[in-house]
Each structure stands twice: as C-alpha cells, then as structure tokens.
Amino acid sequence: CKVMVAEWISCLDKKPSDRTGEELDIIYSRLKGLKVFETFDPALLQQICYFGYYEDLEKGITLYRQGDIGTNWYAVLSGSLDVNCSDADDKNCVTVCTLGAGTAFGESVLDNSPRAATVITCEYTELLRVERDDLLKVWERNRHLMEGFFTNAIRPPSPVSVPMPTTQSKLSLYSKNPSDRILFIGQQIRAGLINNFPGIIADRQISLRTYRRCCVGSQLVDWIIQECNAVHTRQQAVGMWQVLLEEGVLKHVCNEYNFEDNNLFYRFKEDDCGSEQGPPGACAPLADTNMLQECFSTLAQMGPDALMRLMLKKPPKERTAEDLDYIYEELLHIKALSHLSNSVKRELASCIQFESREKAGTILFKQGDEGNSWYIILKGSVNVVIFGKGVVGQLHEGDNFGQLALVNDAPRAASIILRDERCHFLRVDKEDFNRILRDVEAKTERLKENGKDVLVLEKLSKSDGSQSNKYTVMAGTPEKMVEYLLDSCVDCRDDDERDYFVEDFFVMFNVFLSIDKLCSLLMSYYHEAVKLEDGLDLKATEQKKIRVVRAVLRWVDLIPQKMGEEYELEEFIEKLRSALYDDGMLSLLAQFERGIDASKCHTFNKSNNRSSRSSLGTFQKSSSRYSTYDDMPSESQSEKIRREPLVPTTEVKFKIFYPDQSYCTLRLPIITPVSEITKQASEKLGIPPEETVIFELKSTNEVVRFKDTDTCILTALSNNGRLFCSPKDSIDKIKPMQEQEGPNTSSFNELEIMSSRELALQMTIYDFELFNCVYESELIISIFKKDKFPGKIVGNLDCFLARFNEVQNWVITEICLTSLLSKRVHLLRKFIKIAQHCRDFQNMLAFFGIIMGLSNIAVSRLSQTWEKLPNKFRKLFKEFETLLDPTRNHRSYRLAMSKQDSPFIPFMPLLMKDMTFIYEGNKTIIDGLINFEKMHMIANTIRYIRYARKEPFIADNLPVVKNRGDIRRYVRQMQVIDNQRTLSQLSHRLEKRE
Numbered sequence: 001c002k003v004m005v006a007e008w009i010s011c012l013d014k015k016p017s018d019r020t021g022e023e024l025d026i027i028y029s030r031l032k033g034l035k036v037f038e039t040f041d042p043a044l045l046q047q048i049c050y051f052g053y054y055e056d057l058e059k060g061i062t063l064y065r066q067g068d069i070g071t072n073w074y075a076v077l078s079g080s081l082d083v084n085c086s087d088a089d090d091k092n093c094v095t096v097c098t099l100g101a102g103t104a105f106g107e108s109v110l111d112n113s114p115r116a117a118t119v120i121t122c123e124y125t126e127l128l129r130v131e132r133d134d135l136l137k138v139w140e141r142n143r144h145l146m147e148g149f150f151t152n153a154i155r156p157p158s159p160v161s162v163p164m165p166t167t168q169s170k171l172s173l174y175s176k177n178p179s180d181r182i183l184f185i186g187q188q189i190r191a192g193l194i195n196n197f198p199g200i201i202a203d204r205q206i207s208l209r210t211y212r213r214c215c216v217g218s219q220l221v222d223w224i225i226q227e228c229n230a231v232h233t234r235q236q237a238v239g240m241w242q243v244l245l246e247e248g249v250l251k252h253v254c255n256e257y258n259f260e261d262n263n264l265f266y267r268f269k270e271d272d273c274g275s276e277q278g279p280p281g282a283c284a285p286l287a288d289t290n291m292l293q294e295c296f297s298t299l300a301q302m303g304p305d306a307l308m309r310l311m312l313k314k315p316p317k318e319r320t321a322e323d324l325d326y327i328y329e330e331l332l333h334i335k336a337l338s339h340l341s342n343s344v345k346r347e348l349a350s351c352i353q354f355e356s357r358e359k360a361g362t363i364l365f366k367q368g369d370e371g372n373s374w375y376i377i378l379k380g381s382v383n384v385v386i387f388g389k390g391v392v393g394q395l396h397e398g399d400n401f402g403q404l405a406l407v408n409d410a411p412r413a414a415s416i417i418l419r420d421e422r423c424h425f426l427r428v429d430k431e432d433f434n435r436i437l438r439d440v441e442a443k444t445e446r447l448k449e450n451g452k453d454v455l456v457l458e459k460l461s462k463s464d465g466s467q468s469n470k471y472t473v474m475a476g477t478p479e480k481m482v483e484y485l486l487d488s489c490v491d492c493r494d495d496d497e498r499d500y501f502v503e504d505f506f507v508m509f510n511v512f513l514s515i516d517k518l519c520s521l522l523m524s525y526y527h528e529a530v531k532l533e534d535g536l537d538l539k540a541t542e543q544k545k546i547r548v549v550r551a552v553l554r555w556v557d558l559i560p561q562k563m564g565e566e567y568e569l570e571e572f573i574e575k576l577r578s579a580l581y582d583d584g585m586l587s588l589l590a591q592f593e594r595g596i597d598a599s600k601c602h603t604f605n606k607s608n609n610r611s612s613r614s615s616l617g618t619f620q621k622s623s624s625r626y627s628t629y630d631d632m633p634s635e636s637q638s639e640k641i642r643r644e645p646l647v648p649t650t651e652v653k654f655k656i657f658y659p660d661q662s663y664c665t666l667r668l669p670i671i672t673p674v675s676e677i678t679k680q681a682s683e684k685l686g687i688p689p690e691e692t693v694i695f696e697l698k699s700t701n702e703v704v705r706f707k708d709t710d711t712c713i714l715t716a717l718s719n720n721g722r723l724f725c726s727p728k729d730s731i732d733k734i735k736p737m738q739e740q741e742g743p744n745t746s747s748f749n750e751l752e753i754m755s756s757r758e759l760a761l762q763m764t765i766y767d768f769e770l771f772n773c774v775y776e777s778e779l780i781i782s783i784f785k786k787d788k789f790p791g792k793i794v795g796n797l798d799c800f801l802a803r804f805n806e807v808q809n810w811v812i813t814e815i816c817l818t819s820l821l822s823k824r825v826h827l828l829r830k831f832i833k834i835a836q837h838c839r840d841f842q843n844m845l846a847f848f849g850i851i852m853g854l855s856n857i858a859v860s861r862l863s864q865t866w867e868k869l870p871n872k873f874r875k876l877f878k879e880f881e882t883l884l885d886p887t888r889n890h891r892s893y894r895l896a897m898s899k900q901d902s903p904f905i906p907f908m909p910l911l912m913k914d915m916t917f918i919y920e921g922n923k924t925i926i927d928g929l930i931n932f933e934k935m936h937m938i939a940n941t942i943r944y945i946r947y948a949r950k951e952p953f954i955a956d957n958l959p960v961v962k963n964r965g966d967i968r969r970y971v972r973q974m975q976v977i978d979n980q981r982t983l984s985q986l987s988h989r990l991e992k993r994e
Contacts, residue, residue, distance in 0.1 A: 009054045028857060031048070047141070073129070074130075076105075084120065218263060336403075373429050383419050486522075500940075508935040522551065646793065701736055720742055751827070754966075756834050763838065803849075861991070902947055
C-alpha cells in the first residue's frame, strides 16, 4: 500500500521556525533511539531536532561527488550508501566502505573542505540532513559536547600505529583507573558483602602462603545469585564479577585476568591498596539495600558483554562446549555475519577473536597493507582515511570492514583509525576463515544430476560436538527434498542427533512449493514400484507406501498451526485412503485412520481453543471501526465463548464511511479484495467504481491507499483508523471524524476501583486468546509478503500486533487525560503494578506495551509527576526499563526469556524483527536451489512460538472479585488516542516546557 508521509517526517519538512514544541517532541522521540545519536547530550539532540530535515533517496542516487564543496551533514536513518574514492584521473575507483543505518558523515562542512569521496545510495535510503550554516551554529554553541563526536573526524589525533598482535595480552583490557560509576558500584557491593556475609572477605592461606583480605570466586557467585533475583545462572553471575575485574575494582591475587567460578582468590581494590586498617569491614560503609539492587541491575546489563569478552579471549582450544554455544548464539544476531551459513557461524565460534584498542588515533591498519583480517565493531567507532583525501567516512558499532581480505589478496584500500577510546572488535583471521570453509565443505555431500547440484546435505553434530553419520538438508530442488524426506527421514526417531528437516519442511514448504504439487509428488512416490532384474521388489514397494503414510501423518499433526491447508489436504487424504484400500493394505489403512483420529484429539487437547474450522464463532474486536457478522454476545455469554481464529471465509461487517461521514455496512468474507469492496461501496455512493477509491484515514489525517488486489484490509487498520470511500479527487478534502480522536476524559475513576492484579490477569487472558488464534503460516506469509500467497490472510497476526499498540496508547492516553498531579502519580503507580503482574503472568506483550507507554515522550517529559512518584516505584520502573534495552539485539530481554516455561506470551514485534532479519539477510534461492538453511532458521523461531503456547494458560485459585465482569469488558474495549501530536499537546498542557 502507498502510505503518506509519517507524522514525524512531516514535522521535519517544516521550517525550523515553524515547528512547535509538540512537533519537536515527536521528532525527538523518533531520533533518540537511533544509534548515531546514542551518545548525544539531550540538549544537543534537541537542537539537531530543530535544525534537521528529512530526505529520502532511491537506489543509485549520487548524494555528492568527490571534490564537491560540502553543504550538508547527514545521518543515516535507514538504508545504506557506498563511499567511493578515485585517483586524480578519476580512474581506479574503489569502494572503501559502506555506511549503514546509524552512521553519520559529511563533517567536512565545518571547515569548508572539499568532499573526500563520492557517496552513492545502495538501496532506498532515509537521511537526516543538517545544513552547513545550521550545523555551524550548533557547533559554536555546543563545541564542548560535540568535540568527541566531530573533532576526531575532522582532525584525527596523531595516529599511533600498533602492530597486529598474534595473541592478545591477558591484561590488555585491565583498567587501572575504573570509572566513578563502576568504582561506586564496587564499593556498594563490597559493603553488602561485609554486612550480609560476614567472613567472606578474610585472610586465606594456601601452600604456606597467606593472602590478605580476599574472597573465593565460587562464594562470590553463590552470594550474588542469593542476593539478586535477576540472576538465574552461575554463568550470568560470572559475567557480573568479570565487569568489576575488567574495570580494576576487583583483582585476582596473582594478577590473572579472568574471573573463575572456582576456588581462586580475588581481592577488592580497597583491600588490595591496604586503605583499610584493622579487620575487613572496620571502616566499611553501610550498604543501602535499594542501592545494592540498583548496582546489581547495572552489572546484570553489563555482564553479558563481559562474559562474551571473557570467552573470546580464551585460546580456541580452551573454549568449552558451553562457551561455544554462547558465542554462537551471539553471532546469530550480528548483521555482518547474516550472509554466512549457520555451519560457518558455529565454526567461527571456535576461532573468532576479541581485540581491543585503548587510544583514539590508533591506526588499526594502513592503506596498502596486506589484508589478513576482517573486523566487526562491538564498541566505539573508526574513521576511514585515504591518503591525500583525509577522512571519507566513519563506521560505528555493528559495522564491519576488511571483509574483502578474506576472499582475495588485494591490499587495504584505506587506513582505519580509531575515533574513540577503548574500541572493541571481533576479528576473523583469513587463515581461520579459509580453514572453516574447507572444513564445512568436507562435511558437505552434493548430489548431482546432469552435472548440476540438486541436493546439498551436511553432517549433523551430536550434543557433545562430535560428528554424526546422519545428514540434514541445506539446499535442494523441491522434488529432491521431497524424495529425500521420504527415503531417509520419516523413519528416523528422535535422538541425540535430531534432525528437524521433516518438521521444518512441512512448516515452510508453501514458500517454494504449492500444496497441489506436494500432494502430486507424494502420490507419485506412493505408486512408484521398485523393480528388480527378475520382477518387482514387493517389500521395498510396500515400504514406500508406508513412508508416504508416515509423512502425511507428520503433516496432519502440524495442520492446527497452518491456516487453510486442512481443506486442501482433505481431498488428498481421501485419495490416499482409496489407494490403500485398492492395494489391499488394510492394516496400514487402519493405522492411518488411527493416526488421523489421534491427531484430531491431540489438536483439541493441546490447542484448547481451536475447534473445527467449519464451525467458527464470531470475530470480535474492541474498536467500533468494524463489527462482526453476528451481534456481540452479552457479558454472561461472552464469559463462556472463547475467541475463534479468523479464516479466509469468516464473514465480517465492513463499516465504510463516505465524505459526508455517513456510512454503509457490507457483510463480506474477510478475504474480499479491495476491488470488490470498492464496487459494492461505490454502488451505494452512486459513483462508477473506476472513479472511486477505498482508503484508510488515520486519526493523524494520514491516508493509506490500498491496491485493488489487497485483502484482509480490516485487520490492518490502525487503532483509530477508519475505512473511507470517496471519489479520487476528493481524498485531500476528507478530515478525520470526531470519534477517531479518541476519548476526551480519563477513565481514572474506573481504574481506581479495579484491582491491578485482576486487570493484568484479564489482559493476559485476552492476550492469550489473541495469541492462540495466530496461525504459524501467518508469520511466514507476513515475512515472505502476502502477494506470494493468494487466498491466505494474516488477520489474526494483525490483531495480535495491534493489541500491543493499543495497550501502549492506552497508558499514554490515561495519563495525558488526567489533569490532577496527584491522580497522575497514582496512575503511574497503578501502571507499574499492572506491568509487574503482567510479567509475573509471563505476558511480555502487555508488559512491554505498558513500559513503552510510560517511556513515551508525552509521559516521560512530565518531570513534576515523576518526581512525586515514590522511590520504590521509580526503581522498579528502572528495572523494567532494562528489559527494553535494545543493545546487543535486546540481549537483556532474551536472557530473561531464555528460562521461561510454557505458557508465556513473547514480545511478538521482536520475533517478527528476527524473522525479517533472517529473510532479508539470506537468499531464498542460491544457484537454482532452495536455501533450506534459511527455512531452518525461520522455522526455529516458529518452533519457539509453538513452545510458548504449548500449554494452555490457566488462572488457578482466583480470589472473588465483584467487578470481574466490568474489568473483563474494560480490557477488551480500551478507548485510546493514537495521535502522537494530540498526546504531546495534552502533555504540554499538563506541564509546560521549562
């Protein structure tokens, strides 16, 4: 669909002098989450919001050429650009780097020097642009804040060339001068140890030698697990202590670098310096329990990075299986490695190195040097410098460089100089990379026909890391994969070398194979006779039929998770039944029937809310923008009715408004295409269909047009969006209706008498209903684009994702509509408690919705309100915010969720992001073969979702709540404002900008 400019972009399109405070808040809320602005002071970022402009460019557009005089500074919002340099004769043009989202360039405008390179877009790219004169104003006002960001790029410090180390010193990361923050944390933790665990800091003797005032590593791990609820594993605790060790707050008594969970001795900085006289703790400060938990929270955030560094600094031969698994999981989420197969990533886990450089200005390598390593930036940034041209670009966290050195012997095309202190890198050496490719190829079997690959297999690994004799499919033609599945996989039992190929094939086959074609291949295999020289091999022929039956039963077992296939499969099952009967295989037929019946029983018991698709209930949603075929049941009835999933044939009411705000109601299947809806709506309007258009009008006055072939448009509407039908030339004249603006009064009085726990419970029950309605196939359709799957819909997924936006807007709406300060403080407490209960119920969708709502600029800017919030709730909210931390691909959240038991509701937007990352980073077809490793990776995320709802959510031992029915209705019919501009205006009325 064609979407008009988003609101924050329209704000950037205005002249700076015309932008209101609310519009600047909208821009600020969008930019503050971008990597390029992470280190910006809030005051500086607000000025960038004031002077910045939005610009978007198609692929292949030259932004500026080498030698031009610069007029603008740029930050990349999305997309990527190539930086190309050529010699004086414009020959030998070399691409020296690619600038991705989160990078900035064009600082040459500050000293009016010519552009050092040509910059060309690689894809559709969005930029934030600041004009030269405006940037100079910001520079003059904020030189002290911008020097660290710009000065290095303009005038790099005197470079310090450091030779490439073969092995990194154990003390290379050891900080003799810890930061004030970490020093304070160390002091608090030491005080907590002394106060809560007397005797843990003591003189210890071993081998006739006494070590003064030290602790035992394993005891420190035991203590932190006992004291901190956020620590779930010993490995996590080791990472937290490693942070203190790296910063120099904690030290091994023999100056070993690594922290070990064993009987090694460690000493705090205060004890090592001998600053305390008398026994340990004689002058120790009293530990503040709340402050101690805050320190634990900070270390828990920093611990995974420290643990990763700890593992990467080990020599490859010393890395344990647990280390390799941990490193491999981290590598899966590094975009620079997305084009590599999982097999290569797993091998990289054993040899990828960690490298750090302490001083800004250090030359990592020089232009013309031999290329022998590939780098990925973990922390900090670097300048890309070319002789005679200066700085031509900057690379930041997540970017990579030097990759060409792994595939050819060309010299370095540019020099890389550190911009920041203490930069951290992942390094892959050319020798290791080439060895990995050889090893992976040695484990690969290729089946050829007519000289071309038709099937690529790779050996499986056992849980102990040793090689198995079994293979899994990595790539192949659809026909050969079906043949391999039947010949080699359906008879395998689950064991230590489990291959998910069969399961993943039936989950993902729609991407590359129609169901009709699959049924045809299965039936052909069934009827295929195995011939010998003297006749037929009856036993082998019978075995083929058995394999088809087993494969179909595996397929049928997955049907409850896939929309629509049950109808298309039914005809094939009938054919298979007839074939078994005609062949006299009555025993196998009976086995087949029992399997079908068992699968239906399994479906009923496990899914709990999935009834026969032919007897679907009504489709209900809180918003009045559309309604169901049937009237909504009464409260007493709805207590007994569970939400049923949408299927293409589900009939719903399309409520379509006209320019005069009258409306018509059409009862149609939800899959009805826009062309048919337009035809029927235009008849009532009295205008020919070819002159009429159906579109969504959002509360922000944003218009979303649909293609004639679009389907399931009802569930794709925004929270307060409405469908409109009008002549094509009247679209710009239509304005949002009053009902789209949302409520104008807070529901504080209702919320005040509702139990926070009961609200969270009813939200969780409803969210589980939405979650359980989502078919696995909808996830695949959404990622691989709907137009590739005619006749399929993603309506259930749309509803589930829309619920997150609804909860988020609900929180913002209620606070911004509450005029009294004391009531707003009460609401803050209420929402934080509801979030806590949602987390306890393992409803992460609602939890994130509430916390993100409280983090929205319209709420977070209410400083007077937050100041009145009790300290206990502020600290609880800060703890919740750590789970929102997007760094290292939301590692904090992933770590917290790694130990969750079913049932739970995951944060679905992040899972959709994961699958999109896999989809975009890996080709579907490689050399004419289906890249089934890509299918394995997407299916693995789907398997996680399947596990999340494996068990039904059952709320036991519920207390008696008189207004439970009211609460149930309230959470299912939330009234919200979804216009950020309106919310910002309300916020500014509550508390004026200082």
